[in-house]
Amino acid sequence: MSPTVRESKIAAVRRTVSQAALGLAVERGWENVRVEDIAARAGMSTRSFGNYFRSKNEALYAADLDRSAAIREYLRERPDDEPLWEAVVNATLDAFMAGDALDRDLVSKVRFAVAASPLGGEYLKVHAAREAALAAGVAERLGVDVTTDVYPRLMAAAVVGAVRVAIEFWIDSGQDAPLSDAIRAALEKVAAGLPEPPR
Numbered sequence: 001m002s003p004t005v006r007e008s009k010i011a012a013v014r015r016t017v018s019q020a021a022l023g024l025a026v027e028r029g030w031e032n033v034r035v036e037d038i039a040a041r042a043g044m045s046t047r048s049f050g051n052y053f054r055s056k057n058e059a060l061y062a063a064d065l066d067r068s069a070a071i072r073e074y075l076r077e078r079p080d081d082e083p084l085w086e087a088v089v090n091a092t093l094d095a096f097m098a099g100d101a102l103d104r105d106l107v108s109k110v111r112f113a114v115a116a117s118p119l120g121g122e123y124l125k126v127h128a129a130r131e132a133a134l135a136a137g138v139a140e141r142l143g144v145d146v147t148t149d150v151y152p153r154l155m156a157a158a159v160v161g162a163v164r165v166a167i168e169f170w171i172d173s174g175q176d177a178p179l180s181d182a183i184r185a186a187l188e189k190v191a192a193g194l195p196e197p198p199r
Contacts, residue, residue, distance in 0.1 A: 075137035
């Protein structure tokens with residue numbers, strides 16, 4: 001289902017505000033950023049900011065949260081005859097790589113900028129949304145009920161965890177390969193049952 005014009009406008013504003021929050025986090029350190037600062041950077045009033053977000057922490061993770069919620073739709077768009085794991089890997093990559101490619105230096109700076117901040121709740125919310133959306137999509141594809149069959153949730157948890165590790169590894173290792181390659185490699189290892197590497 002295509003988003004309505006209103007939904008598209010709301011999503012665009014949320015992305016703008018989230019980008020403003022990310023930029024300020026890098027420049028000042030998250031503890032030095034106020035809601036007023038984010039609103040001003042995004043070209044809106046503090047009151048307007050409140051129409052979209054309840055806190056500055058929520059704004060910081062907005063783009064990631066919206067991307068997480070969309071992963072079920074990406075999975076629905078995969079061909080019906082595509083094997084489940086292949087479909088999940090491709091849908092996950094589509095969701096993560098939608099829009100601009102992630103910049104390693106920027107992600108590193110943001111991670112450092114928010115390291116000492118109390119963002120745990122928002123971070124967990126993003127991962128919970130990603131797991132829930134992916135589990136629902138897997139359940140749909142398998143024709144099972146996510147409340148009575150544990151497989152979709154297990155698969156979603158494994159995929160989300162592998163993506164997190166892949167992003168952290170990509171940042172820390174400084175590999176020349178694009179992030180999509182790191183995510184695909186991690187997910188393929190999980191799909192294969194994490195076989196022990198040769199020694």
